Amino acid sequence: MSTTTRLATTTGTPAGTAPSGHRSLLVKGRNARSRQVTNRIVDVVLTGAMLVALTPLVLILVEVARRGAGVIDWGFFTQPEPPPRREGGGYVAGFFGTAYIMLLAIVMAIPLGIATAVYLVEYGRGRLATLIRFFTDVMTGIPSIFVGLFVYGLLVVGWGQLQFGTFVASVAIAIMMLPIVTRSGEEMLRLVPDELRQASFALGARKWQTVLKTVLPAAGPGLTTGSMLAIARGAGETAPLLLTALGTHVMVTAFQGTPQGALPLQLYHGARQPFEAGIERAWGAALCLFALVLLLTILARWIGSRARVTAH
Template sequence: MSHSISDAKPAAAGAPAATRLASRRLPRWSPLAIAVGAIVVGVAIGAGFGLKSHLQWGLIALILFVGGSYAITAQVEGRRQAKDRVATSLIWASFILAVIPLYSLVQTTISKGVKVLDGTFLTHSMNNVLTIEPGGGVYHAIIGTLEQVAIATVIAAPIGILTAVYLVEYGRGTLAKWVTFFVDVMTGVPSIVAGLFILSLWFVALGKAPASGFAGSLALAILMLPVVVRSTEEMLKLVPNELREASLALGVPKWRTITKVVIPTALGGITTGVMLAIARIAGESAPIALLVFGSNMINTNPFSGPQSSLPYYIYQQYGNGNDPSYARAWGAALVLIAFVMILNLVARGIARWKAPKR
């Protein structure tokens, strides 16, 4: 015992020095300083070696930033903190690499699309407008997109929600496994395959020759259905079982427990999933090209005659191959991005509004 006590004294005497050494930390501004230094050196290396691509300059700066962060942190704080700093640096680098293409896309679309985006563009169609001349608008495509997406939502949302309720609340045995399997398969179905399926069913089997927006909505509903099922299923699984058990303990039937307790509790998440599924199908053009054919005129009847949509309008205008058509395509792309962004903001607002209050 005396040996252990005497051995402990030198350690205690040396404790302040060890504490001071272990407490060494880089200042908070050090990552920014390292990043600036890496960018400067990366630009110098890229310019010195005659590298024309700025992407190469950025990759060199990224490598220097990660390596410099590790070397400096290991020297001051130790290897363990250096590894943590490298992991953090890689996460931030991945975030930046993901944001740069998105920023470039949005910036390019806004800069080119805003040139034609005005009241005339939003309230006129392409009827009697020459593709090689400026003018015309996207009004007919907006109407087509809204009607086709609305019909697809009316079809897919109830079926998807009820399917998810079955899988979570009743799904046991072989049938539930097969339903889950087919939902997983439908999640990966390409949009062109959904369009071909409706084409063969609608035009060949049923003999419905004329194109219509409703036929396109059926294909969009196929694409939307698995997204609604999966999102709703996950939201229903998050509802605590204690709520179900409390309701059942009071003698409430299971169907009433589901409609009055489970679904209202998960309503915010379910609504968000449906809105995101709508945003998913709003940009599909392949089924529309196969089933709706597109039109330059305003057609407010989705059950009769060809009808346009924003994605198909973009494809059609860009395929014309002239500057006025390119400008209209960029303007329609900006309208479509705004439409999807509004849907996402609405979904976030509903999720926040329906979130459980603490």
């Protein structure tokens, strides 16, 4: 005798109905079969949509790897770019310029972005905090060429009169990174339990001590993840650099006043010219840039996953 039959016999209630009047979980509804079919159809549709969405990315990755892998060797990272017709050479100026610009941009954007996030979560109240959040959201979606045009008009030829160079390029990239660091940092700080803050206050710590020694360490992995994603975004930007760094084929160590090279700029100029050797070098630069962004993104995800495992 089944469980539901015994239940009906002993309690006098209809089969599949508990003494309280609720249906037993062991009994399937009349439309259970149709729900299963609908669920399978939806799974197939969503899986197909995911595969369609991934297809362009896979094709781009395969094509960039196929065209660029044969160009990359040690000389590609250490040699200057030759004339477009000549084979060989490398993009050492672009690698050095990108590292130089990103180092300055990181120094400017990440501390300021995290400080802004701390203000919004721990101190910000009223209209000022709302205004900061609004402009941060607007900056997240603004086209990068507008940022380059703004820095160009303000610092390159406008009020600053600084001309093209490393510093103005790093300012433009920092502006692109800042809203990402701020918004991600704000979300990470909000995830810190209030119990940690209350415990710190109970031990006699001041507000700034609680933020510095309790809140920030607790949110550290999340802040690191957001910062890595911002760096990945900034490293691949081209439009702001066209109006600030300008670009060059030689290594430049000057802080400001001399056009600076960058990997995205050399890729852009190499892809525009008609000579096969120069185009092949551009494919190699695209593969290096893609690998750099992918590495930073994977590292950010790994740090975030490790943080969740540690928290649990």
